[in-house]
Amino acid sequence: QQPVQSPQAVILREGEDAVINCSSSKALYSVHWYRQKHGEAPIFLMILLKGGEQKGHDKISASFNEKKQQSSLYLTASQLSYSGTYFCGTEYLASGNTPLVFGKGTRLSVIA
Amino acid sequence: NAGVTQTPKFRILKIGQSMTLQCAQDMNHNYMYWYRQDPGMGLKLIYYSVGAGITDKGEVPNGYNVSRSTTEDFPLRLELAAPSQTSVYFCASNLRSRGEKLFFGSGTQLSVL
Structure with a gap:
């Protein structure tokens, strides 16, 4: 049930x-x-709620494709400060108040 | 505003010892969580609480116990520490369970040798 990154x-x-x-x-x-x-x-x-919305701040934005049950995080014009591990956490529609389930993470390295 | 405070930051235990990881939040949040993070892995939920006096198991509760006697505090107890409990432990909180960001503490690095 862990999301796949x-x-x-x-x-x-x-x-x-x-x-x-x-x-x-x-x-x-x-x-x-x-x-x-x-x-x-x-x-x-950021958080994205079901409904297919897109959010963003600075050069980092994300979308939520409800049909595919998938979210994508977009990093544009990357900076050295963007380096790190990015985790998505999911809340399932049918699970009531069950806490966030995290993916294993994506390690991003930005080099000069 | 301190947010979520965890103590200690680092600890080394011998196999079989016990200890309590402390977590306190000053944001009047109802929900509190304990996650563990192993190297290169995501965060796995150990226990969580929806309010004082109410706790529930997460994905990996074996070897741990929790209590929530006040809204502010959510200590995690390790009984009979084992090498498999070597990990980084994060406490987190939020006001409501759905659609609310988590506020994380700075973590506790625990080694069991």
């Missing part, structure tokens, strides 16, 4: 774009995105 790892040069995907086999209520730097706690990026 892809790719597992990606290396970018500064200024390049990346897409990280999060897929679920169960109907989703929401998808959360967090970024974690090495040795630190995860930091919240």
Whole structure:
């Protein structure tokens, strides 16, 4: 029941774009995105609720495809500060108040 | 505003010892969670609480116990520590369970040798 993230790892040069995907086999209520730097706690990026919305701030945005039960995180014109591990967390439609289930993460490395 | 505070930050235990990881939040959040994170892995839920006096098991509860006597505190107890419990432990909280971001503590690095 853990969401599946892809790719597992990606290396970018500064200024390049990346897409990280999060897929679920169960109907989703929401998808959360967090970024974690090495040795630190995860930091919240955004939540997407069912309804196919797209959200974003700065050069990081995300979409939620309700038909595919998939969310994608878009990082454009990447900066060195974007390096870290990105996790999606999912809340399932049918699971009431069951807490977030996290994917295994996507390790993003941005190099100069 | 301190947010979610975890103590200690680091701890080394011998096999068979016990300890309590402390977690406190000052945001009046109803929901509190304990996750563990193994190297290269995501966060796995150990236990959670929907309010004082109410706790429930997560995905990996074996070897752990929790209690929630107040809204602010949610300690995690390890009994008879085993090497498999070597991990980073994160406490988190939010006001409601659905569609609300998690506020994380800074984590506890635990090694069991």
